[in-house]
Amino acid sequence: MFAWTPKEVAAPHPTFTARAAIWRDQRAGLISLAEAQRRSAAIGAAPTQPVARTEGARGKSRPPVARPRHQRPSPNESRQYAQPMATTAARDDRLTPNAKAFLQVLRARCGKGRETTITKGTAGNIMARSTRTIRRYLIDLVRFGYVELETLRNSRGMHLGLIVRITDQVAPFFEEARGLAKWLATTPRVMFEPFKGVLQSRNKGVTLLSSKNQNQNMNTSAPLEIADTGRQAAPERLLRKDWAKGVPRS
Structure with missing residues (x-):
C-alpha cells in the first residue's frame, strides 16, 4: 500500500x-x-549593484559609459611649453582635434630641436588615452607628413620606444632657408631695412659711431693734448709731484 x-x-x-x-x-x-x-x-541572492557592462547586439560586452567632459580631472601642472610652430596642422581638416593637440605636445618635447624619444605608453599617460588611440594619432600624423617615426633599439636589438622627428610642415617658416628667402622677397623694402642706421649711403661699408661708447658732441676747436709716453715721461712726473709738495700752501 x-x-x-x-x-x-x-x-x-x-x-x-x-x-x-x-x-x-x-x-x-x-x-x-x-x-x-x-x-x-551568491546563488539565489539578489544583485547588490547594477552591472556596469551591457551586452551588445552580438553578445559582446561593451566598456562602461565614459565620464562627462566637465567632470573629468584637470591636467597636472607642468612647465613644459611649445616652441614656435606653424599653424598648418591646426588648419588641417584631415586630422582630429586630439591628433593636433598631440602634435603640439610632441613639438614641446622636441624643445629647440626636431627630435624626441617617447613610448606609446608614456604618450597615453600624457594625453589620457589608450595606446591604440595614440597609435591612430601617429598613423595620421605620419600619413599626412607631419612627423617621421623610427624604432629605438638597444645594442641587443630590443625595442625601447619610438624616435619622433617633426618635419618642415610643423616648424616655423623662418627656420627654413627657402621659406625665409621667400618671405624676404615678398616683404616691401620700406618694412625691412635692418641696416639702415648702421651704414652710410655715401660711404659703403663704414660703420657709424654708436652713442653708447662715443661722445657725439665733440669740441673740434679744443687743442688735442699729446700724451708723453717716452722714457722721460715717468721721471718728469715724479719731479712735478716733488715740486708740488715743496710749494707752501697758505
Whole structure:
C-alpha cells in the first residue's frame, strides 16, 4: 500500500542542484573552500549593484559609459611649453582635434630641436588615452607628413620606444632657408631695412659711431693734448709731484 514509486518523488530545486554541483567540484579539488562558499552564497541572492557592462547586439560586452567632459580631472601642472610652430596642422581638416593637440605636445618635447624619444605608453599617460588611440594619432600624423617615426633599439636589438622627428610642415617658416628667402622677397623694402642706421649711403661699408661708447658732441676747436709716453715721461712726473709738495700752501 505504501510502496515507494519513482513518480511520487519530486524533482530537486534548481538552487539545490547548483549548490550541489559547486560542492562536488570543491570535493574533487577543482576549487577552494572559500571559492565554493562564495559561489554557494551568491546563488539565489539578489544583485547588490547594477552591472556596469551591457551586452551588445552580438553578445559582446561593451566598456562602461565614459565620464562627462566637465567632470573629468584637470591636467597636472607642468612647465613644459611649445616652441614656435606653424599653424598648418591646426588648419588641417584631415586630422582630429586630439591628433593636433598631440602634435603640439610632441613639438614641446622636441624643445629647440626636431627630435624626441617617447613610448606609446608614456604618450597615453600624457594625453589620457589608450595606446591604440595614440597609435591612430601617429598613423595620421605620419600619413599626412607631419612627423617621421623610427624604432629605438638597444645594442641587443630590443625595442625601447619610438624616435619622433617633426618635419618642415610643423616648424616655423623662418627656420627654413627657402621659406625665409621667400618671405624676404615678398616683404616691401620700406618694412625691412635692418641696416639702415648702421651704414652710410655715401660711404659703403663704414660703420657709424654708436652713442653708447662715443661722445657725439665733440669740441673740434679744443687743442688735442699729446700724451708723453717716452722714457722721460715717468721721471718728469715724479719731479712735478716733488715740486708740488715743496710749494707752501697758505
